[in-house]
Amino acid sequence: MDALSVVGGGIAGLALAACLDPRRFQVTVHERRNEPPQVETSLAMWPEAQQALDEVGILPAVRAAGSVFGGMALRDGSGAVLFTARAPGIIGVSRADLLRLLDAAVPAPVARAYGPVASLPRSGLVVGADGVHSIVRRRLWGERSRARLSPYLALRGIIDEPVPPGGGGEYWGRGQLFGITPASRGRTYWYASYRSGLGPGGIDVGEALALTRARLSGRAAGIDRVLAAATPGQTLAQRVWTVPFPGSYQRNGAVLVGDAAHGMTPNLGRGACEALIDAVTLAGLLNSRPVPEALRAYNRRRLLRSQALRVASSAMARLALAETAQPLRDGLLRLTGRRGGAAAG
Numbered sequence: 001m002d003a004l005s006v007v008g009g010g011i012a013g014l015a016l017a018a019c020l021d022p023r024r025f026q027v028t029v030h031e032r033r034n035e036p037p038q039v040e041t042s043l044a045m046w047p048e049a050q051q052a053l054d055e056v057g058i059l060p061a062v063r064a065a066g067s068v069f070g071g072m073a074l075r076d077g078s079g080a081v082l083f084t085a086r087a088p089g090i091i092g093v094s095r096a097d098l099l100r101l102l103d104a105a106v107p108a109p110v111a112r113a114y115g116p117v118a119s120l121p122r123s124g125l126v127v128g129a130d131g132v133h134s135i136v137r138r139r140l141w142g143e144r145s146r147a148r149l150s151p152y153l154a155l156r157g158i159i160d161e162p163v164p165p166g167g168g169g170e171y172w173g174r175g176q177l178f179g180i181t182p183a184s185r186g187r188t189y190w191y192a193s194y195r196s197g198l199g200p201g202g203i204d205v206g207e208a209l210a211l212t213r214a215r216l217s218g219r220a221a222g223i224d225r226v227l228a229a230a231t232p233g234q235t236l237a238q239r240v241w242t243v244p245f246p247g248s249y250q251r252n253g254a255v256l257v258g259d260a261a262h263g264m265t266p267n268l269g270r271g272a273c274e275a276l277i278d279a280v281t282l283a284g285l286l287n288s289r290p291v292p293e294a295l296r297a298y299n300r301r302r303l304l305r306s307q308a309l310r311v312a313s314s315a316m317a318r319l320a321l322a323e324t325a326q327p328l329r330d331g332l333l334r335l336t337g338r339r340g341g342a343a344a345g
């Protein structure tokens with residue numbers, strides 16, 4: 001049996017461990033956390049990620065735990081609808097629920113090691129599933145592969161109230177955005193982003209929330225309602241980091257999956273989706289081919305597609321957070337909404 005160490009037991013690492021054949025690999029998952037995330041947040045699962053969840057065997061449970069929505073209104077900063085993007089069947093699921101279900105899908109022979117990995121395991125294949133600041137990537141791809149700090153702050157949280165009537169969707173203002181979507185159990189998931197000098201680490205959530213209220217309150221009723229109900233204890237605030245192009249996802253007996261490979265801005269809502277697709281793709285190849293061949297095939301299948309999404313996500317961030325180009329952007333979007341006959345107005 002081949003030894004295989006997964007560094008990082010987040011979404012990508014657990015999905016991989018759940019799908020690897022335990023008769024072929026002696027798998028150990030190394031995870032620095034030993035408890036689930038304290039602040040609840042939500043993740044949008046697009047159809048291809050749902051296929052991956054189906055391969056893991058947890059799609060019905062994710063659907064039952066989450067909430068399904070059919071699209072999203074794109075609004076200007078005052079709440080007027082620019083157009084409505086229809087995307088039927090997206091599932092919004094709490095990260096904690098997703099992690100719990102992935103964890104339960106990991107077969108019993110997989111070993112668990114808790115605590116931060118400081119030096120890389122020496123034998124067998126090493127999988128870097130350790131997120132945007134991946135130690136596996138930094139050790140084997142070099143310091144030039146360090147995560148890059150974007151100028152944007154991201155806040156997100158859940159409030160114990162339904163989506164304000166007529167207030168759901170994503171609001172694009174001048175240099176700032178705000179999102180409101182349904183969350184499980186009739187609650188609301190919200191997020192906000194804008195340029196900020198807070199951070200990069202150790203951000204005081206109360207301060208970030210106060211700053212967000214000062215910047216965004218009084219512009220749209222939906223935003224006001226959500227920000228009034230948001231509390232620091234139910235909010236996460238962090239700077240957005242991205243990962244530079246690593247050239248290849250495999251090197252010297254190691255392979256990268258998820259954010260470790262392609263950490264992207266959150267603007268397309270695709271990072272966790274791509275992490276799941278990486279994991280099931282890599283597991284399927286490793287289960288059926290010799291390891292070197294499986295790694296080459298994984299790289300061919302995943303590199304360009306996930307990097308294209310990383311680049312597209314950054315482009316979307318620049319569009320959504322446009323400053324001087326905001327009036328032009330809104331005008332073009334309004335026109336697009338009218339042309340497409342979407343629910344503008």
Ligand SMILES: Cc1cc2nc3c(=O)[nH]c(=O)nc-3n(C[C@H](O)[C@H](O)[C@H](O)COP(=O)(O)OP(=O)(O)OC[C@H]3O[C@@H](n4cnc5c(N)ncnc54)[C@H](O)[C@@H]3O)c2cc1C
Nearest residue numbers: 008010011012032044117130131258259269270271272273
């Ligand atoms: C504001 C925001 C909103 C987002 N919204 C969405 C969305 O709607 N849909 C979507 O698909 N994606 C979304 N994403 C992206 C998504 O969160 C990430 O892409 C996803 O979490 C990546 O999963 P991962 O398993 O690769 O990495 P992570 O979730 O970062 O997991 C890495 C794991 O490795 C562990 N780890 C790290 N270093 C070590 C170490 N040295 N030793 C041991 N363990 C270690 C960590 O504790 C963690 O558990 C969003 C991101 C942000 C910031």
